[in-house]
Amino acid sequence: MAVKKIVVLASGGGSNLQSLIDAAENGAINARIAAVISDRRGAFALERAKSAGIPSYEHDRFDKARFAVRDDFDRAVADSIDAHAPDLIVLAGYLSILPRETVTRYRVINIHPSLLPKFGGMGFYGRKVHEAVIAAGETESGATVHYVDEGVDTGGIIVQERVPVMPGDTAETLAARVLETEHNLIVTAVKMLL
Numbered sequence: 001m002a003v004k005k006i007v008v009l010a011s012g013g014g015s016n017l018q019s020l021i022d023a024a025e026n027g028a029i030n031a032r033i034a035a036v037i038s039d040r041r042g043a044f045a046l047e048r049a050k051s052a053g054i055p056s057y058e059h060d061r062f063d064k065a066r067f068a069v070r071d072d073f074d075r076a077v078a079d080s081i082d083a084h085a086p087d088l089i090v091l092a093g094y095l096s097i098l099p100r101e102t103v104t105r106y107r108v109i110n111i112h113p114s115l116l117p118k119f120g121g122m123g124f125y126g127r128k129v130h131e132a133v134i135a136a137g138e139t140e141s142g143a144t145v146h147y148v149d150e151g152v153d154t155g156g157i158i159v160q161e162r163v164p165v166m167p168g169d170t171a172e173t174l175a176a177r178v179l180e181t182e183h184n185l186i187v188t189a190v191k192m193l194l
């Protein structure tokens with residue numbers, strides 16, 4: 001079977017991206033990470049791409065000199081995606097909303113650090129998710145990989161895994177426990193889809 005091409009979009013540290021890079025390198029997934037795109041200047045995910053010899057694109061959404069209007073940013077991201085004609089797009093800690101054209105044209109999945117539909121939607125990302133889980137007194141949380149549609153965290157769920165919330169957890173300790181689970185879950189999801 002032909003090796004599939006994946007484009008990964010990431011805004012931050014890129015530890016989930018690293019998990020996919022490693023899985024592609026060691027043959028756990030029959031795929032190649034064709035490119036990494038970030039919407040944040042200096043995202044460490046871009047360094048991970050460079051270290052792995054993967055083409056990377058920094059399209060800083062907040063760079064008003066480059067992107068006077070949102071459409072300009074969306075076009076730059078779309079052009080970088082199109083250049084690689086991916087079989088799958090993975091959002092791995094990506095904080096911008098993709099335009100309708102991209103989510104209808106490509107198969108796009110996202111990893112989210114909660115048991116969706118709980119603690120998902122606009123404003124629930126990264127640390128904020130874990131703070132809300134703890135504030136709500138939940139005894140379990142988890143991670144979800146889902147399809148991306150035109151909404152925020154609303155697409156069909158592909159796979160989920162539960163993670164306990166421990167007494168005394170802070171957003172940081174819970175985030176670290178969930179992230180560890182995410183690293184396996186993202187690879188499992190990609191394997192299922194390819």
Ligand code: GAR
Pocket residue numbers: 010011012013014015016017092093094111112113124125126129179182
């Ligand atoms: C992950 O926990 C991911 O689930 C979350 O950002 C983190 C990125 O970590 N994504 C969201 O909150 C999206 N709503 P990473 O950069 O180390 O992969």
